[in-house]
Amino acid sequence: MAQPSCWIIYNGNLHPKKFMDFAEWTAKAAEKKGITPTIIKNNELLVTFKNGKSMISGSYTNSSPDFVIFGDKDIFLAKQLEKLGIPVYNSADSIEICDNKSRMYQTLADHGIPFPKTIIAPKVFGDLHDESHYYAIAREIGFPMVIKEAYGSFGMQVHLVENEQELLDLMKSLKNTEYVFQEMIKSSYGRDVRINIVGGKAVASMLRKSETDFRANVSFGGKTKPYTPTKEQINLAAACAEVTGTDFAGVDLLFGNDGSPLVCEINSNAHIRSIYDCTGIDVALHMMDFILNDLKERGPSHE
Known part of the structure; x- marks a missing residue:
């Protein structure tokens, strides 16, 4: 069987290093798993309509990968790749749900998932x-x-x-x-838990805490340390991934006033360097294992 190939798509108009870092990090994980990766900017793949048909034009029209890791939020590009029969991780619909917080909370409420008022x-x-x-x-x-x-x-x-x-x-x-x-949620002021879910399973977790801001994000001075989540937290994070349709996600949980976990948000394009620096767990390797297994289950055309 030929070595599988993948495209790793990121946004060409976003310059912060962390966006390219995610693409390069997942590319290294792909290579370790025997996959040939190509890092592509979203603006190198143009969703085009011509003669009543939709297609992709641009720099890569003469090639097609076995799958795509979509590290961007260009929903229409993701949908077009899916229309071409290319497996996209995460799916366009799941990215769209998580990208808009209003839709995300409405989706969670449809399934009885607890989050702040x-x-x-x-x-x-x-x-x-x-x-x-x-x-x-x-x-x-x-x-x-x-x-x-x-x-x-x-x-x-x-x-x-x-x-x-x-x-x-x-x-x-x-x-x-x-x-x-x-x-x-005053009981969770400046602290939360990030749980990375891959294929419905928790693969890494860390506690984030800020002494200077109500947000626990590392970008606002939050410090991290390895964290062993409770069964309730793991089940809640996995349920979030399931109802939003994400194959892998970074789920942020708050500490409720009564001690029970509440969902802060779900990240379909979760950056994974900080959790690696904190825990030593390479989430991208778990992502590749999941994808390879999923392609086998889809059938020979996607192996």
């Missing part, structure tokens, strides 16, 4: 002219309150508001940005 901000076009919903939201959630923009990574689009004026000011500055209002 959340309200999706009403749709705004342009500037905010009607803030009447603010009063009901303030009564329901109270202060301090967390505001999460629907799209964002590494905690960069997550805000903490302490009072009514801060909330109004932020609502006006966000304008037509999609976002959600969320209860602040």
Whole structure:
């Protein structure tokens, strides 16, 4: 059997080193598992419609991989690769669910998954002219309150508001940005648990804790240490991956006021260097093992 090949796709317009780092890290894991990887920018593969048909044009039209690791959120490109019959990990639908926090929480609620009290901000076009919903939201959630923009990574689009004026000011500055209002879980202030799920199983876990910020993200000064999750935490993280359809995911859990875990969010494109630095576990190797086994189960055309 010929050595399998894969494309590892990342966003060509994102310059932070961590995006290329993920692509290079997974490429090394692929090579260790006997897979030939090619790292490709998303803007080198153009979703094109011509003569009533859809296709991909660009630099790689004369080749096709056995599978794709999609380290980006270019949903229409992922969908087009799937239309061509190429297995994509994670799937376009699962990435789309996790990428938009409003849709993610709605999906979790459809399956009874516990997370902090959340309200999706009403749709705004342009500037905010009607803030009447603010009063009901303030009564329901109270202060301090967390505001999460629907799209964002590494905690960069997550805000903490302490009072009514801060909330109004932020609502006006966000304008037509999609976002959600969320209860602040005081018992989990500045700390959470990241569990990496691959193929429905927990393969690595770490505790993240910040002494200076309500967000535990490493990008905001959070420190990490290896963590042994409880059975309840493992089951909750695995359930998150299942209901969102992610083959692999980084699930962030909060410590609820009563001690039970709550879902903070699910990352379909979880970066894996920090958990390796913390635990010594290479999540990418587990990802490759899962993919190779999944291709075998799909049949000869994908082996």
